[in-house]
Amino acid sequence: MATQTTEATQASEQAALAGTIRVAVPEHSLRTDLRAVSIVWRRELIRFRRDRLRTVTSLIQPVLFLLVLGTGLSSLAKGGMPPGVNFKTFIYPGVLAMSVLFTAIFSAASIVWDREFGFLREMLVAPVSRASIVIGKCLGGATIATLQGVIMLILAGLAGVPYSPVLILVLVGEMLLLAFTLTAFGVMMAARITQFQAFMAVTQMLVMPLFFLSGALYPLRGLPGWLSVLTRIDPLTYVVGPMRNAVFSHLSLNPIEIHALSPSITWVGWPVPIALSLGIVAVMGLAMMGVAIVTFSKPE
Amino acid sequence: MAAGQASGAARWAGNGHRQAAITVAGLTKNYGEIEAVRGIDFEVPVGETFGFLGPNGAGKSTTIKMLCTLARPTSGSATVAGHDVTSERDAVRRNIGLVFQDTTLDNYLTGAQNLKFHAALYGVPAAAVEPRMRQVLEMVGLWERRDSVVMTYSGGMKRRLEIARGLLHAPHVLFLDEPTVGLDPQTRASIWEYINELKSREDITIFLTTHYMDEAEHCDRIAIIDHGQIVAIDTPEALKASVGKDRVQIQTADDQAAIAELAREFGIEAAVHEGAVTFSVASGEQFVPRLFAGLTTAIKSVSVSRPTLDDVFMSYTGTTIRDAEASGTDQMRQMAAAFRGRR
Numbered sequence: 001m002a003t004q005t006t007e008a009t010q011a012s013e014q015a016a017l018a019g020t021i022r023v024a025v026p027e028h029s030l031r032t033d034l035r036a037v038s039i040v041w042r043r044e045l046i047r048f049r050r051d052r053l054r055t056v057t058s059l060i061q062p063v064l065f066l067l068v069l070g071t072g073l074s075s076l077a078k079g080g081m082p083p084g085v086n087f088k089t090f091i092y093p094g095v096l097a098m099s100v101l102f103t104a105i106f107s108a109a110s111i112v113w114d115r116e117f118g119f120l121r122e123m124l125v126a127p128v129s130r131a132s133i134v135i136g137k138c139l140g141g142a143t144i145a146t147l148q149g150v151i152m153l154i155l156a157g158l159a160g161v162p163y164s165p166v167l168i169l170v171l172v173g174e175m176l177l178l179a180f181t182l183t184a185f186g187v188m189m190a191a192r193i194t195q196f197q198a199f200m201a202v203t204q205m206l207v208m209p210l211f212f213l214s215g216a217l218y219p220l221r222g223l224p225g226w227l228s229v230l231t232r233i234d235p236l237t238y239v240v241g242p243m244r245n246a247v248f249s250h251l252s253l254n255p256i257e258i259h260a261l262s263p264s265i266t267w268v269g270w271p272v273p274i275a276l277s278l279g280i281v282a283v284m285g286l287a288m289m290g291v292a293i294v295t296f297s298k299p300e
Numbered sequence: 301m302a303a304g305q306a307s308g309a310a311r312w313a314g315n316g317h318r319q320a321a322i323t324v325a326g327l328t329k330n331y332g333e334i335e336a337v338r339g340i341d342f343e344v345p346v347g348e349t350f351g352f353l354g355p356n357g358a359g360k361s362t363t364i365k366m367l368c369t370l371a372r373p374t375s376g377s378a379t380v381a382g383h384d385v386t387s388e389r390d391a392v393r394r395n396i397g398l399v400f401q402d403t404t405l406d407n408y409l410t411g412a413q414n415l416k417f418h419a420a421l422y423g424v425p426a427a428a429v430e431p432r433m434r435q436v437l438e439m440v441g442l443w444e445r446r447d448s449v450v451m452t453y454s455g456g457m458k459r460r461l462e463i464a465r466g467l468l469h470a471p472h473v474l475f476l477d478e479p480t481v482g483l484d485p486q487t488r489a490s491i492w493e494y495i496n497e498l499k500s501r502e503d504i505t506i507f508l509t510t511h512y513m514d515e516a517e518h519c520d521r522i523a524i525i526d527h528g529q530i531v532a533i534d535t536p537e538a539l540k541a542s543v544g545k546d547r548v549q550i551q552t553a554d555d556q557a558a559i560a561e562l563a564r565e566f567g568i569e570a571a572v573h574e575g576a577v578t579f580s581v582a583s584g585e586q587f588v589p590r591l592f593a594g595l596t597t598a599i600k601s602v603s604v605s606r607p608t609l610d611d612v613f614m615s616y617t618g619t620t621i622r623d624a625e626a627s628g629t630d631q632m633r634q635m636a637a638a639f640r641g642r643r
Contacts, residue, residue, distance in 0.1 A: 026425075
């Protein structure tokens with residue numbers, strides 16, 4: 001205590017010499033909002049960098065699916081594959097989506113965490129629009145979920161996927177889109193579910209169905225009607241499909257083989273173009289972010 | 301402390317007219333059935349340190365929430381730094397600093413990163429961030445620890461960091477909601493050292509809530525709030541003078557008999573508070589000999605005290621703050637339940 005007092009005295013002397021620094025807080029404007037978006041986004045990155053353990057543990061499940069499940073089922077799946085194509089290659093896009101999925105949801109969970117530890121209030125009382133906080137959060141979550149996916153991308157070689165720059169760019173772009181939409185979904189849920197336990201329970205309940213219904217582990221053709229409908233409702237489907245298409249387009253396969261492994265997503269027989277497929281995901285993400293903004297903007 | 305008070309007082313006396321940092325008129329807040337704040341009025345002039353004193357659940361935090369634009373008043377109005385809390389929320393937020401009861405720091409960031417985050421949210425001009433950050437961190441003695449992750453800070457350090465953060469954007473009004481709750485007495489004292497230091501240095505109005513009587517003594521003026529209403533408002537000295545009587549507490553063999561006897565023999569109304577028969581008389585020392593002569597019930601011990609804020613609280617609310625805390629707990633639970641129900 002004594003040292004604190006001397007510190008305080010010294011500090012006050014220094015401050016007295018310097019004089020009080022005048023600070024004028026500017027009016028609320030687009031510029032202040034953009035700065036808020038940027039700082040909320042940067043905070044997510046700082047925390048991601050600091051939490052290396054989480055980065056490593058988040059890799060375990062996707063790696064298990066890719067190397068253990070992928071290897072284990074490959075002999076069984078051999079009949080359905082063209083010669084030279086491994087089952088691991090087939091599930092690789094799904095595994096990328098999975099690691100994005102887990103990280104995005106976990107990153108949205110930090111809002112609930114922030115609420116419990118009070119930091120959310122620090123953000124909500126600031127003289128910036130709530131929209132900028134939500135947007136910063138969604139972009140931040142999207143960025144770190146994509147980074148997590150990029151780490152998985154390093155393992156492409158193990159799955160027999162070539163390290164082609166174009167393919168990598170396309171995959172990163174698609175993961176970014178997926179990460180954004182999933183974070184927006186998580187943030188929307190976090191705006192309503194205020195308790196951490198409840199949030200984790202609800203998201204755990206949703207994560208596996210989202211993954212299994214996305215066609216991450218099987219091609220979306222010849223499925224029974226009920227399953228076929230469910231897979232078309234799952235937003236993950238609309239990213240996993242294009243990602244798989246990108247992967248197989250970069251292997252030396254003929255169009256028939258590509259179509260067999262990566263059939264187009266169809267709506268009652270009509271093949272959905274890849275651009276539309278990705279567009280749907282983007283629109284969903286923006287809509288959910290909109291809902292989150294409205295929910296957070298309501299005063300007590 | 302003394303210097304802070306003097307300069308604060310001089311500022312508004314010298315102005316000729318009293319400039320108000322906070323004005324509150326007929327402010328109420330209901331959570332469903334429960335009336336948390338029931339029509340309060342007060343004014344805090346610029347430069348004053350104003351304390352809201354009351355037991356938990358009396359409506360202190362709800363009032364602060366309304367003044368900080370975090371809760372919408374059910375009725376009535378309030379202005380902070382000249383801006384209306386309902387119609388000019390952003391303007392109010394730009395002009396206030398907040399330190400909440402529970403910490404609102406990011407434990408995974410360093411002290412400096414927490415402050416930079418705040419500076420960006422409040423739009424502190426980029427060139428001013430570093431020097432101002434240094435100034436506020438030095439003021440609370442945390443400059444050396446700025447690059448440590450907040451998780452490694454002690455409770456007192458965290459509170460000091462929050463005070464520094466609340467000051468970073470040079471607010472006109474600083475709100476401190478129970479600034480020392482949950483801290484040990486030594487750390488509490490050091491927090492008050494920093495607050496007093498701050499009063500003498502910055503041109504700032506401080507509004508704080510507390511349920512510690514000794515802390516209310518640091519304020520220029522205090523308002524006593526009980527059951528959502530202000531029951532008294534003045535300087536601590538004036539409030540103590542208004543009670544004017546000494547407090548006598550006696551421990552007896554039979555409290556009820558003693559109370560009855562006091563009423564019969566001396567015409568004094570006494571009651572049991574904090575486990576002792578308690579009453580007020582004009583001059584305690586002179587009364588004690590008469591008490592021993594006149595009371596047949598055996599007296600085990602006597603204590604006489606000059607009026608304290610405890611007595612002020614008791615004379616205005618009819619209970620001690622500790623007793624009020626105990627009975628207030630039920631009410632708080634109800635409020636919490638009602639609040640959760642709404643969400």
